[in-house]
Amino acid sequence: MDLMRSPLDRLGQELPELLELRQHLHSHPELSGEEHQTAALVAGELRSLGWRVQEGVGRTGVLAELGPDEGPTVGLRVDMDALPVEERTGLPYASKRQGVMHACGHDLHTCTGLGVARLLAALPSLKARVRLLFQPAEEIAQGAIWMRDAGATKGLDALFGIHVVPNLPAGIVGIRRGCLTAAAGELEILVRGEGGHGARPHQSVDAIWMAAKVVTELQQAISRRLDALQPVVVSFGTVEGGRAFNVIADQVRLLGTVRCLDLDQHAMLPGWIEDTVQAICAGCGGSAEVRYRCIAPPVDNDVALTNLLERCAIERLGCDRVVLVEQPSLGAEDFAELLRDVPGMMMRLGVAGPDGCAPLHNGAFALDETALAVGIEVLAATLLAWMEEHGG
Secondary structure (H helix, E strand, C coil): CCCCHHHHCCHHHHHHHHHHHHHHHHHCCCCCCCCHHHHHHHHHHHHHCCCEEEECCCCCCEEEEECCCCCCEEEEEEECCCECCCCCCCCCCCCCCCCCECCCCHHHHHHHHHHHHHHHHCCCCCCCEEEEEEECCCCCCCHHHHHHHCCCCCCCCEEEEEEEEEEEECCCEEECCEECECEEEEEEEEEECECEECCCHHHCECHHHHHHHHHHHHHHHHHHHCCCCCCEEEEEEEEEECCCCCEECCEEEEEEEEEECCHHHHHHHHHHHHHHHHHHHHHCCCEEEEEEEEEECCCEECHHHHHHHHHHHHHHHCHHHEEECCCCECCCCCHHHHCCCCCEEEEEEEEEECCECCCCCCCCCCCCCCHHHHHHHHHHHHHHHHHHHHCC
16 A cells, blocks of 8 residues: 555645745744744744644644554654854845844755645544754754753654755765764863963963863864764864963963764764863963753664655655765754664755755755655654554
């Protein structure tokens, strides 16, 4: 029996409205934790389709269910937040909010979830319960924790997710079993010296000089003190220090991120970074305060669920449009926080057009919208297949 055929036949007639909706969301992006209008739009759409909707789940998150009140439950998580990035695409539906942009494809993720909601709502009945998690604040790695703490994963038996990637063409789906993304941490270092006159640095302890040594020598230490077969990335995105051109700075703040794939190594990195930084600063006559915050564990794709999605993707798209992602990404995903409670997997959705696609988090990021139909089709088919296998 082709259980996927009936609802997916509706995709063509739903797609124009979904594309308009995606462009509206792209024009009106909202930052992490501020997704009030996006959440209201999502909740209204879901209610109009007959889904049971809860708002304010995890602050600005939306949770919706369809199907039996009890029994096996499968979930789909999509994120809704935008980034503090100035858009440079020149699109007619470019962001109307200065300095805020959907530069990571979450607008397409949201509409993928709404597309799946439309297809499933068109069925007369479902063999199992479906739960949609429209998550806020992925970009600050907090939204999944907020929703989890609010009970969004309670009773779930399986959870699927999606993320666009600009290195795969639109129309292609990428899958990977096991580790998909890295463990990530936020690193803050306060380098402390002693201020003085710029003409007499020998009478001071130059915090800018020490901070520069921390940035460069930490990178060198990674290549010489850690196993090269276990990749570690430390990147600093913010450097703050100094008040005048002729005054030696007494303090510099460095803010960055740490990424690695091995959980044991991730656990030892805070202590190793602390010791390394303190040794560098002490050698210069200064000191440091090191703060480390774990952002997210790795996303570990469940093998059985990945096999199910791969089978459904091949049935819908063909073997040539389903590719194996050979290497995990050092990017992070707080989807991993939801997987602490439930087995799950995240698929990659290609969004590069004929001329390619700018990287994620770039102001020129402009995805190929034809990817929307592919994401909806594969995820809807996978949820239906899961319900067929586990429903009563």
